[in-house]
Amino acid sequence: MFEEFKKNMIKEFEMTDIGEMSYFLGVEVSQSEKGIFISQKKYAKEIIRKFNMNNCKLIATPVEVRVKLRRDSPGISIDPTLYKSLVGSLRYLTITRPDIVFAVGLGRRYMEEPRQEHFKVAKRILRYVRGSIDQGLFYTRCTDSRSVGYTDSDYGGDLDERKSTSGYMFNIGSAAFSWSSKKQSIVALSSCEAEYIAASACACQAI
Structure with a gap:
């Protein structure tokens, strides 16, 4: 399927197949039988x-x-x-x-x-x-392709605005593929509320 896609793209556009990606805009990609390492x-x-x-x-x-x-x-x-x-x-x-x-x-x-x-x-x-x-x-x-997410927050970590920070990370298989650390848009009135805001942002990303 992939080879057919490449042939169709080469027919449609002026392009050259230079093989597997190894470096792109500062991102290094190393591919092997064991997997793909990005750094x-x-x-x-x-x-x-x-x-x-x-x-x-x-x-x-x-x-x-x-x-x-x-x-x-x-x-x-x-x-x-x-x-x-x-x-x-x-x-x-x-x-x-x-x-x-x-x-x-x-x-x-x-x-x-x-x-x-x-x-x-x-x-x-x-x-x-x-x-x-x-x-x-x-x-x-890996055969297990389930998405697993983690989320957490601090409470009132920003001393200037008294806003908390939400964070989440999602894994598929062996490594993370989506992550975020962001100051919440509203002031939480308790640590419980800050956790709910973080969990809500994580759930939206999961969906």
Whole structure:
């Protein structure tokens, strides 16, 4: 079926079959009999070099536990262009790295007037990425194709607006294929309400 589709496409459009995909817009694809591995190792190395983090100390987590930030956090102001470039680069890395989605979303809240503390959080993500540069998504062949979803939320994690953050992740087989970490659009009045809002968003994505 796939070969027939390719022939029809080549007849209809001016195109060339260059074989299996191995690299596309910074995303590396390695295909084997065991499965497909998707990563952004080369891109991660480029942004680590771009922001002079080649010799940084490695850490095991992308963000400190229970970290709390404010728009008016103490410390000197950071060049917004530099900060936006760093956070934007990290956002593109979340294509294959769901483990940094929450941390990147946290840093993204302070794009307009970044302070030293915000910049420190963003640079910590790079330190984590450098220590886990080989990570990615590995999709194996499997007979079980059920979709399994997980969801959670914090309560009032945004100290400026008192909004909570919803998160979900879906797996099919061996690896994640859909994930999100997003500040809720309304202020939850209890941790239970924050959990219901997160569960509702997860259910909509599942459907």
